[in-house]
Amino acid sequence: MSRVLVTGGAGYIGSHTLRALQGRDYTPFCLDNLSTGYREFAGDTAFLAGDLARQSDIDEAFRNRDISAVIHFASHALVEESCRNPHKYYSDNISNALRLLEGMLRYGVTRIVFSSSCATYGMPARVPIDESFPLDPVNPYGTTKMVIERMLRDYENAHGLRWIALRYFNAAGAAHDAGIGEWHNPETHLIPRLLNIACGMGGCAEIYGEDYPTPDGTCIRDYIHVMDLALAHVAALEHLFAGRPSDVFNLGTGQGASVRQVLDRAREVTGRRIPAAVMPRRPGDPPELVANPEKARVVLGWEAQHSSLEEIVETAWRWRRGGLCQALAARSGASRG
Numbered sequence: 001m002s003r004v005l006v007t008g009g010a011g012y013i014g015s016h017t018l019r020a021l022q023g024r025d026y027t028p029f030c031l032d033n034l035s036t037g038y039r040e041f042a043g044d045t046a047f048l049a050g051d052l053a054r055q056s057d058i059d060e061a062f063r064n065r066d067i068s069a070v071i072h073f074a075s076h077a078l079v080e081e082s083c084r085n086p087h088k089y090y091s092d093n094i095s096n097a098l099r100l101l102e103g104m105l106r107y108g109v110t111r112i113v114f115s116s117s118c119a120t121y122g123m124p125a126r127v128p129i130d131e132s133f134p135l136d137p138v139n140p141y142g143t144t145k146m147v148i149e150r151m152l153r154d155y156e157n158a159h160g161l162r163w164i165a166l167r168y169f170n171a172a173g174a175a176h177d178a179g180i181g182e183w184h185n186p187e188t189h190l191i192p193r194l195l196n197i198a199c200g201m202g203g204c205a206e207i208y209g210e211d212y213p214t215p216d217g218t219c220i221r222d223y224i225h226v227m228d229l230a231l232a233h234v235a236a237l238e239h240l241f242a243g244r245p246s247d248v249f250n251l252g253t254g255q256g257a258s259v260r261q262v263l264d265r266a267r268e269v270t271g272r273r274i275p276a277a278v279m280p281r282r283p284g285d286p287p288e289l290v291a292n293p294e295k296a297r298v299v300l301g302w303e304a305q306h307s308s309l310e311e312i313v314e315t316a317w318r319w320r321r322g323g324l325c326q327a328l329a330a331r332s333g334a335s336r337g
């Protein structure tokens, strides 16, 4: 069994990855400061409440644990917030990653899987997007992901670090047993926002723009089930443990869905009324982001298995009405279901 340090393992994608690791030849160890994650999400994984801002916490995570790889999720991840408060993103996301890399060097850990994003591509000229597209992020969040990818390259050149950067498209859905899922406060993402309304939280779904150059005028995204993302991290670790080269991969399905298509599917799956209104465009939204996931298929042997819009919305809806999500909603004063 290889021990893997998972930073941010109490977050949305991190917690699903803990589960994927546990079912295989890895023993995860979770380091999370619980700023946006939930202790319950890490389940029975060994857990340290610690912060990458403190070298002493990083040392504690590595010391005497025989860690052989790191998966790094922990970071601020709100695009809009990053535009309002770039300092928070540049200072925390980048310096924490740097401290983590230095910690890896001190403890002789040479493998890392990094949670990157399609936000590194900015406003691509066309779709589908493959890994050779130029990186040109249009917000500080995407810029931090790009910079950290560059740092990984530099640490490889200087210190022999081996890394995989996974550029996620739109993570969505929840574990099939509804034990963990997506819960952000505030919630900015389309699918959980629609399901909050379906749950009776009130309000009206907001469609950010209906005048995009797409068939129905709304933005198109490539939604990828969080369990598929989790499995890609396992494939990335296997790649590194097999001694194969550092690399970067897009994680998506290759199929786009428009905001209107997602809304229709949410109405269908929930059987609830979800009133919607068209709002102005949200600044910084590209009309269409769809991955070309071919490289991950060929090199990692990874392919989305659970990412039909139906399965995504169904699992997210089951989670939204399940016990833990209801408890989290109650804590935040949003409990109807």
Ligand code: UDP
Pocket: 079, 170, 188, 189, 190, 191, 193, 205, 206, 207, 208, 209, 219, 220, 221, 259, 282, 285
């Ligand atoms: N969106 C929307 N209404 C919402 C939230 C999102 O129309 O309440 C749109 C958003 O403009 C984008 C898509 O849904 O085109 C997905 O947005 P989300 O915030 O879920 O993910 P992003 O693509 O920004 O990472």
